[in-house]
Amino acid sequence: MDNNLKVFLTTLSNIELAYFYQYRYDSFLPSSQHKILQELSTRSIKVNRINDIIVSNDFNTQPNPKDENFCPRCRSDRYYVEKGKFTRRFKGFSYENEIDKYFCQVCGYNSKRNKGFKYSTIRYFNKLKLFIQARLLYKLISLLYTLLFFSNYH
Numbered sequence: 001m002d003n004n005l006k007v008f009l010t011t012l013s014n015i016e017l018a019y020f021y022q023y024r025y026d027s028f029l030p031s032s033q034h035k036i037l038q039e040l041s042t043r044s045i046k047v048n049r050i051n052d053i054i055v056s057n058d059f060n061t062q063p064n065p066k067d068e069n070f071c072p073r074c075r076s077d078r079y080y081v082e083k084g085k086f087t088r089r090f091k092g093f094s095y096e097n098e099i100d101k102y103f104c105q106v107c108g109y110n111s112k113r114n115k116g117f118k119y120s121t122i123r124y125f126n127k128l129k130l131f132i133q134a135r136l137l138y139k140l141i142s143l144l145y146t147l148l149f150f151s152n153y154h
Contacts, residue, residue, distance in 0.1 A: 019074040071104035
C-alpha cells in the first residue's frame, strides 16, 4: 500500500495534492500520513499553506463543474463512476434500484454521501406508505362491511 500510495502521490499535481491532504489525510494510518507529508515537503508545500492553495485555485481555468468526468469539489479528472444495484426493504416490501455512485480519488468526494437522500427516493417511500395505508383501510372496510352484512341476517 505504501508503495502504491507513493506512486499515486507523485502523479498528483500540486493543487490535487493540496486537496488530497485537506480532505483525505486524516483517514490514513500514521505511516501513510508520513508519506503524504514527505511528498508535500519534496514539493516545498507547507502544511499551513494548503488552505491558501485551495482557495487560490483558479476555477475559471478548470473544467465545467457539471461535467461528469470531473470532480465537482476539486475538479480533478481522477473521478470515476461505480455502477451497482442495491435492494431496499420497507415494511415487508423490497425493491431493487440501480445507482451510479461517483467517487473522486483525490479529495474523496462521494456523490451519494455528499448529496444525501434524493427526493425521488423519499417520494417513493411516501407513495409506498400511502399504498400500504390504503390497503389496510380497504381490508378494514371490507371487514366492517362483512360484519355488518352478515350480522343483519343472523
